[in-house]
Amino acid sequence: QQADTTRQATAVLPSASQPEARKKEWFEAVSIRGYMQLRYNRLLETNPQLKCEQCDRSWGDNGGFSFRRIRLIVYGQLHPRVYFYLQPDFASTPGGSNTGQFAQIRDAYFDLGLNATSTWRLRLGQSKVPYGFENMQSSQQRLPLDRNDALNSALANERDLGAFVYWAPASIRKRLATLxxxxxxxxxxxxxxxxxxxxxxxxxxSELNNGQHLVARVSYPIQIGSQIIEPGVQAYTGEYTLAKDQLSPRVKVRPDLTYPDDRAAATFVLYPQPFGIQAEYNVGRGPEFNASTDSIETRRLHGGYATLSYRARVGQQQFYPFVRGQYYQGGKKHERDARSYSVRELEVGVEWQPVKFFELVPMYTLSSRRFEDLQTKGNRQRGGLLRLQAQLNF
Amino acid sequence: QQADTTRQATAVLPSASQPEARKKEWFEAVSIRGYMQLRYNRLLETNPQLKCEQCDRSWGDNGGFSFRRIRLIVYGQLHPRVYFYLQPDFASTPGGSNTGQFAQIRDAYFDLGLNATSTWRLRLGQSKVPYGFENMQSSQQRLPLDRNDALNSALANERDLGAFVYWAPASIRKRLATLxxxxxxxxxxxxxxxxxxxxxxxxxxSELNNGQHLVARVSYPIQIGSQIIEPGVQAYTGEYTLAKDQLSPRVKVRPDLTYPDDRAAATFVLYPQPFGIQAEYNVGRGPEFNASTDSIETRRLHGGYATLSYRARVGQQQFYPFVRGQYYQGGKKHERDARSYSVRELEVGVEWQPVKFFELVPMYTLSSRRFEDLQTKGNRQRGGLLRLQAQLNF
Amino acid sequence: QQADTTRQATAVLPSASQPEARKKEWFEAVSIRGYMQLRYNRLLETNPQLKCEQCDRSWGDNGGFSFRRIRLIVYGQLHPRVYFYLQPDFASTPGGSNTGQFAQIRDAYFDLGLNATSTWRLRLGQSKVPYGFENMQSSQQRLPLDRNDALNSALANERDLGAFVYWAPASIRKRLATLxxxxxxxxxxxxxxxxxxxxxxxxxxSELNNGQHLVARVSYPIQIGSQIIEPGVQAYTGEYTLAKDQLSPRVKVRPDLTYPDDRAAATFVLYPQPFGIQAEYNVGRGPEFNASTDSIETRRLHGGYATLSYRARVGQQQFYPFVRGQYYQGGKKHERDARSYSVRELEVGVEWQPVKFFELVPMYTLSSRRFEDLQTKGNRQRGGLLRLQAQLNF
Incomplete structure (x- = not known):
C-alpha cells in the first residue's frame, strides 16, 4: 500500500549518466488541470415552467446560482504506450440524496498502444462513447451551454464503461490535437x-442486463486549402433496461424492463477559420413514454442541430459569436418513464475569453418543449430566457 | 477533453529569451495543500445525552473516533487577475446515506481582479459568506474546536453559492494575509x-425559492503601536425555505415553507501578541420551532461569544491557551423543524503545535443546551466533557 | 482559509545559504500516485447465481464491465517525524444510492514518530487494522483478484478509525519497504x-456502541540465506453492533443489536524468490444468521487459505502464476442479517506485467458457496468462471 509505484516504474527506463536519464519525478509523469462552470439562468425568463432536466436542472422556478460542472483532471503519458486519464466531477448529486456537490467519476480510463506508434489504441474503462461529435467535444470547448437533445439523449453524461479500439495515422492524431x-x-x-x-x-x-452495446464510428478531418472539414458517421446498437427507481407507480412496462436501443448519426464540421459550421442528425428507436396508453413502448426517434459560429481575435482576447437551432422528437431513456419529448429550440450567444483562464458566455434561448411522463401528461412549455455562464480554466 | 489548458494558457504570456519567461509548468501554477482533524469526545463525559448536531455529531452516546474534517485544497494564482480555490472535504456524508467519508465541495470559487491591482475583486462560486469573523476564520486556524452557535447558525458550513465583491487596499490585503x-x-x-x-x-x-440573499460587511484591521485590532460590522437579509426532508410529520408550517431570514452582527478582534480577544454578537429573526404550538414560526434570535487567548512560543513550539464563553437563543434553520435552542457554554483549552505539521487540542466543555424539535420537546441537557483533536497540516 | 501552510511549515527548517536549504516546494513535500482496476467476470461462467458480495458485486447475472477500485493517493513525509497518507477510492457507491463511482475515503491517517528514529510510531486516523497479512497487503500488489473470505470477513474494507502504535527496528522497516x-x-x-x-x-x-475494539499483532520477516519468511500472529476483540439498515424485517436479533466480535489468526509467508507461499488461518466468534431459528446469534467461525506463487522475469516483463485454495465457515457481520457462509474455493491465475504501469490478470475460479440470510434461506451455489482484470498503475 505504501509502495512508491512511480519509483518502481522508472526503474525499467534505461539508466545513463546524462541528466535526461534521471528518475522522473511524480509531477513530471502526472499532471493536474481542470475547470468550473458557474451559471445563472433566470434573467429575461418568460416562463418559469420551461425546464430541461438533461441540460441543466437550474432552469426555471426556484432556480438560482448553480455549478454545472466542477472538474479536476489527473492524467499522464506514463510510457510511450501507456496513457491514463482520471476526471471526477465535483458538482454531482448521489441518486436519492438531497445534498449535492459530491465528487463522481466522469472519465477513468487508460490507453494501451497496440503498435509501437500507438496508431492503434485500446481504451479500457469509463470514457466517452464515440457517438456524436458534440458529445465528444468537451464542455470546456463547446459554444452552446448544453449539448443538443437529439444526440445527447443517446448517452447520459456521454460516457459508459467498456473497451474501445481507436485507429488514426500519426499525422491525423496531431491534427485532432491541434484542433x-x-x-x-x-x-x-x-x-x-x-x-x-x-x-x-x-x-x-451498473449493468442491468446480460447484453453489451456495440458502437462504431468513422470520422476524418480533411484539410482543404486553409480550411479543415470533418465529415463523420456513427451508429450503436444494444438493449437498454429501465431502472426501477426511474418508473412512476402504475406506468405500464415490458416485463423485463428491457427495450431495443439503436441509433445512427451523420456529422459535418467546418472548423471556425473564421466561419464555423457544426451539424449532426440522428435516427433510431428506443423506449419512450406514450401518453395515450400510459405505457413505455419502443418508438422511433429522430432529430439534430446545426451551429454556426465565428471566431474573432481582438488582441489577446477571443470572441466566438454563435447561433444554434435544434430539433428532437423521441424518448429520453434515462429520465422518468423514458419521458417523451418534442423539442424546437433556437439559441444565440457569444463566448468571450479575455484571458485563457476565464470565459463568459451570455446566451439567449428561445424554446418550445413538450416533455411528458405519467405524472406530467400534456406538458408543453414555450418561452425565452437569458442564460449566463462564467467558466474558469486551470 | 484532452486539451492541455495550462499549455494554451501560458501562450498569452510574453515570450522572451530570459529563463523567467519560459512556459510555466502545471505544478508552478497550481498548488495542493490540506489538513485533517481527528477527534475523540468521550473522556470525562458526565451526560451522554448532551449533543450538538451543528458542532460535531460524535459527541455523546455511541460516539467514538471521528474525522471532523479531511480537506484537500487545489488552488493557484493563474494570472495577475485570476485566482481559483477548490476545496473538497472528504469527511462528508450524502443526505440520506448510512455510509460516510465522501468527497463534497466546501469551496469552489474564482476571483477576478476588477482593476489592475485587484484591490477590487469579484468572487464567483461557492465560498464563505462574509458574515462573522469566526465563520470566515478557517477551522485550520480557529482555537475552539467548533464555531459558536450564535453566528454559525446563520450559515451551515459557512458557505453559499453566489457572487461577491471585495475591496481592500493593497497594504491591508498584505496585512490580512500576514495575520x-x-x-x-x-x-x-x-x-x-x-x-x-x-x-x-x-x-x-439547491435554491428553493425565487429570491436571493444579500450580505454586506465592513471590517478593518487597525495597527495601534505593536498591536492590531479589527472591529467589524455585517448583516444579511433574505428568505429561507425549509426543505421537506427536514420536517417532522405533522409539524405546522407556513404553506410555502418560506420564512424571513435576517441578521446583523458586530465583531471585535485583538490579535494575540501575546494576549488576544475575539468577540462577536448577533441579533436577527428566522424560522424557529415553537414547542407550545407545535409549529415553525418566525422568531427573534440573539447571541454571541467572547474568546480570550494567549500565544506562547517555546523554541519552535507554539502554545495557545484559550477560554470561550458563548450564549445563543433562537432557531437553527438548517436542522429538523428549525430546532429551537438555548445555549450557555464555557470552554477552556490549549492548542499545542510541536511542529507546524501537527497540532493537538485538549478542550474541556461545560455546557447547558436546550434543543427542541417536534420529536424532542422539553429536551434540555447539561454536562461536561473533555474533547481531544489531533490535526495534521500538509 | 487561504493560508499557505506549506510555506509556514518550512519556516521551521534551518535557513542557510546553500541551495539545499531553500524553501521546499509543495510538490516536493506532497506526492500523488494511484491505480485503477477494471474487471469483466462473465467468461466461461457456468452458474449466473454464483455471487460474492464482499469480493466483487459484478459476478454473475446482469454483471458487466466494472471498476473494482479507482484510487488516488496523496501522501508525504512532511518532517522526519510526520508522515501522512490520504487515499480516496473513486469506485464507491453511497449507501442507499442507485448511482456509483463517488469518491470515498479508504485511508486518511498520519504517523507521528515517537522517538527520533521513528522506530516507534503512533498512527492516527482511518487505516488498515493490523489483522491478517492479506488484509494489509495492497490490492495493487495481491495476486488473487479478491481477498479470502475467512480473514477479510473480519473487517469490511480492511480498515477502521482509531489509534495504532507500531514498532520495528530501522533495518526491518527497510526490509518491509523492499519487499x-x-x-x-x-x-x-x-x-x-x-x-x-x-x-x-x-x-x-460511525461507531454504534460505547466500546472500542482492541487489536494486537506480531510479525517478523526473517532472512534465511537468500530467502525471506515471515511468520505472524494477530488477534482482536470487541463488540459489533448491527446497523438497522442491514436487517431484514422480522429477523430475530438481540435487543441491543450488539454481539461479541473476537478473532485470532496465524500467518506464514515465504516471499517468491522465485517460489512463494502465503497461508493464513483464523478462528473466532461473531454474529451469524441461523436459518433454523430465523435469528442472528453469536456463533463460532473458522477458515483460511493458502496461495502458492512463482515469480518469473522475461526481459522487462514479469509473470506471477499462482493458485489459491480457501475455506470459510461462519458469518459476515457487515452483510444483511450477518449472512451465514460456507465457502470452498480454488483459483488458478497469472499476473502479467508487461510494464510496471500495466498488469493483466486472468484467473479461473471454481467455487462452492452457501450464503444465507432471512431472504435467501437454503441458498447454495456451485460453479466456475473466468475472471479478467486490467490494472493501471500511475
Missing part, C-alpha cells in the same frame, strides 16, 4: 475509426 | 468592504 | 509489533 489546442473547438482524439463494446446503461450506473 | 501566516489566527482576506448576493439555502443545497 | 518495491508482494510496513484501539464498525461507518 483543440488552437482554439478551433475540436472533439479531441477519438481516432479516424473507432469501435467499442460497453455496458449500455450510461456512466456510473 | 494568518504569522500564526495570529486571522480570518483570511475577505476585504475591508464586502458585498454579495447568494442563493441563501447554504452550501451544497 | 514491496522489489516486486515480492509484501504487506507494507505495519511494524514487527502493532497494537491498536478502533471503533469496530469498519471503514466509513
Amino acid at each position: 483543440v489546442s488552437e482554439g478551433l473547438k475540436g472533439s479531441g482524439d477519438y481516432g479516424v475509426v473507432g469501435f467499442g463494446v460497453f455496458n449500455g446503461q450510461a456512466a456510473n450506473r | 494568518v501566516s504569522e500564526g495570529l489566527k486571522g480570518s483570511g482576506d475577505y476585504g475591508v468592504v464586502g458585498f454579495g448576493v447568494f442563493n441563501g439555502q447554504a452550501a451544497n443545497r | 514491496v518495491s522489489e516486486g515480492l508482494k509484501g504487506s507494507g510496513d505495519y511494524g514487527v509489533v502493532g497494537f491498536g484501539v478502533f471503533n469496530g464498525q469498519a471503514a466509513n461507518r
Whole structure:
C-alpha cells in the first residue's frame, strides 16, 4: 500500500549518466488541470415552467446560482504506450440524496498502444462513447451551454464503461490535437475509426442486463486549402433496461424492463477559420413514454442541430459569436418513464475569453418543449430566457 | 477533453529569451495543500445525552473516533487577475446515506481582479459568506474546536453559492494575509468592504425559492503601536425555505415553507501578541420551532461569544491557551423543524503545535443546551466533557 | 482559509545559504500516485447465481464491465517525524444510492514518530487494522483478484478509525519497504509489533456502541540465506453492533443489536524468490444468521487459505502464476442479517506485467458457496468462471 509505484516504474527506463536519464519525478509523469462552470439562468425568463432536466436542472422556478460542472483532471503519458486519464466531477448529486456537490467519476480510463506508434489504441474503462461529435467535444470547448437533445439523449453524461479500439495515422492524431489546442473547438482524439463494446446503461450506473452495446464510428478531418472539414458517421446498437427507481407507480412496462436501443448519426464540421459550421442528425428507436396508453413502448426517434459560429481575435482576447437551432422528437431513456419529448429550440450567444483562464458566455434561448411522463401528461412549455455562464480554466 | 489548458494558457504570456519567461509548468501554477482533524469526545463525559448536531455529531452516546474534517485544497494564482480555490472535504456524508467519508465541495470559487491591482475583486462560486469573523476564520486556524452557535447558525458550513465583491487596499490585503501566516489566527482576506448576493439555502443545497440573499460587511484591521485590532460590522437579509426532508410529520408550517431570514452582527478582534480577544454578537429573526404550538414560526434570535487567548512560543513550539464563553437563543434553520435552542457554554483549552505539521487540542466543555424539535420537546441537557483533536497540516 | 501552510511549515527548517536549504516546494513535500482496476467476470461462467458480495458485486447475472477500485493517493513525509497518507477510492457507491463511482475515503491517517528514529510510531486516523497479512497487503500488489473470505470477513474494507502504535527496528522497516518495491508482494510496513484501539464498525461507518475494539499483532520477516519468511500472529476483540439498515424485517436479533466480535489468526509467508507461499488461518466468534431459528446469534467461525506463487522475469516483463485454495465457515457481520457462509474455493491465475504501469490478470475460479440470510434461506451455489482484470498503475 505504501509502495512508491512511480519509483518502481522508472526503474525499467534505461539508466545513463546524462541528466535526461534521471528518475522522473511524480509531477513530471502526472499532471493536474481542470475547470468550473458557474451559471445563472433566470434573467429575461418568460416562463418559469420551461425546464430541461438533461441540460441543466437550474432552469426555471426556484432556480438560482448553480455549478454545472466542477472538474479536476489527473492524467499522464506514463510510457510511450501507456496513457491514463482520471476526471471526477465535483458538482454531482448521489441518486436519492438531497445534498449535492459530491465528487463522481466522469472519465477513468487508460490507453494501451497496440503498435509501437500507438496508431492503434485500446481504451479500457469509463470514457466517452464515440457517438456524436458534440458529445465528444468537451464542455470546456463547446459554444452552446448544453449539448443538443437529439444526440445527447443517446448517452447520459456521454460516457459508459467498456473497451474501445481507436485507429488514426500519426499525422491525423496531431491534427485532432491541434484542433483543440488552437482554439478551433475540436472533439479531441477519438481516432479516424473507432469501435467499442460497453455496458449500455450510461456512466456510473451498473449493468442491468446480460447484453453489451456495440458502437462504431468513422470520422476524418480533411484539410482543404486553409480550411479543415470533418465529415463523420456513427451508429450503436444494444438493449437498454429501465431502472426501477426511474418508473412512476402504475406506468405500464415490458416485463423485463428491457427495450431495443439503436441509433445512427451523420456529422459535418467546418472548423471556425473564421466561419464555423457544426451539424449532426440522428435516427433510431428506443423506449419512450406514450401518453395515450400510459405505457413505455419502443418508438422511433429522430432529430439534430446545426451551429454556426465565428471566431474573432481582438488582441489577446477571443470572441466566438454563435447561433444554434435544434430539433428532437423521441424518448429520453434515462429520465422518468423514458419521458417523451418534442423539442424546437433556437439559441444565440457569444463566448468571450479575455484571458485563457476565464470565459463568459451570455446566451439567449428561445424554446418550445413538450416533455411528458405519467405524472406530467400534456406538458408543453414555450418561452425565452437569458442564460449566463462564467467558466474558469486551470 | 484532452486539451492541455495550462499549455494554451501560458501562450498569452510574453515570450522572451530570459529563463523567467519560459512556459510555466502545471505544478508552478497550481498548488495542493490540506489538513485533517481527528477527534475523540468521550473522556470525562458526565451526560451522554448532551449533543450538538451543528458542532460535531460524535459527541455523546455511541460516539467514538471521528474525522471532523479531511480537506484537500487545489488552488493557484493563474494570472495577475485570476485566482481559483477548490476545496473538497472528504469527511462528508450524502443526505440520506448510512455510509460516510465522501468527497463534497466546501469551496469552489474564482476571483477576478476588477482593476489592475485587484484591490477590487469579484468572487464567483461557492465560498464563505462574509458574515462573522469566526465563520470566515478557517477551522485550520480557529482555537475552539467548533464555531459558536450564535453566528454559525446563520450559515451551515459557512458557505453559499453566489457572487461577491471585495475591496481592500493593497497594504491591508498584505496585512490580512500576514495575520494568518504569522500564526495570529486571522480570518483570511475577505476585504475591508464586502458585498454579495447568494442563493441563501447554504452550501451544497439547491435554491428553493425565487429570491436571493444579500450580505454586506465592513471590517478593518487597525495597527495601534505593536498591536492590531479589527472591529467589524455585517448583516444579511433574505428568505429561507425549509426543505421537506427536514420536517417532522405533522409539524405546522407556513404553506410555502418560506420564512424571513435576517441578521446583523458586530465583531471585535485583538490579535494575540501575546494576549488576544475575539468577540462577536448577533441579533436577527428566522424560522424557529415553537414547542407550545407545535409549529415553525418566525422568531427573534440573539447571541454571541467572547474568546480570550494567549500565544506562547517555546523554541519552535507554539502554545495557545484559550477560554470561550458563548450564549445563543433562537432557531437553527438548517436542522429538523428549525430546532429551537438555548445555549450557555464555557470552554477552556490549549492548542499545542510541536511542529507546524501537527497540532493537538485538549478542550474541556461545560455546557447547558436546550434543543427542541417536534420529536424532542422539553429536551434540555447539561454536562461536561473533555474533547481531544489531533490535526495534521500538509 | 487561504493560508499557505506549506510555506509556514518550512519556516521551521534551518535557513542557510546553500541551495539545499531553500524553501521546499509543495510538490516536493506532497506526492500523488494511484491505480485503477477494471474487471469483466462473465467468461466461461457456468452458474449466473454464483455471487460474492464482499469480493466483487459484478459476478454473475446482469454483471458487466466494472471498476473494482479507482484510487488516488496523496501522501508525504512532511518532517522526519510526520508522515501522512490520504487515499480516496473513486469506485464507491453511497449507501442507499442507485448511482456509483463517488469518491470515498479508504485511508486518511498520519504517523507521528515517537522517538527520533521513528522506530516507534503512533498512527492516527482511518487505516488498515493490523489483522491478517492479506488484509494489509495492497490490492495493487495481491495476486488473487479478491481477498479470502475467512480473514477479510473480519473487517469490511480492511480498515477502521482509531489509534495504532507500531514498532520495528530501522533495518526491518527497510526490509518491509523492499519487499514491496522489489516486486515480492509484501504487506507494507505495519511494524514487527502493532497494537491498536478502533471503533469496530469498519471503514466509513460511525461507531454504534460505547466500546472500542482492541487489536494486537506480531510479525517478523526473517532472512534465511537468500530467502525471506515471515511468520505472524494477530488477534482482536470487541463488540459489533448491527446497523438497522442491514436487517431484514422480522429477523430475530438481540435487543441491543450488539454481539461479541473476537478473532485470532496465524500467518506464514515465504516471499517468491522465485517460489512463494502465503497461508493464513483464523478462528473466532461473531454474529451469524441461523436459518433454523430465523435469528442472528453469536456463533463460532473458522477458515483460511493458502496461495502458492512463482515469480518469473522475461526481459522487462514479469509473470506471477499462482493458485489459491480457501475455506470459510461462519458469518459476515457487515452483510444483511450477518449472512451465514460456507465457502470452498480454488483459483488458478497469472499476473502479467508487461510494464510496471500495466498488469493483466486472468484467473479461473471454481467455487462452492452457501450464503444465507432471512431472504435467501437454503441458498447454495456451485460453479466456475473466468475472471479478467486490467490494472493501471500511475
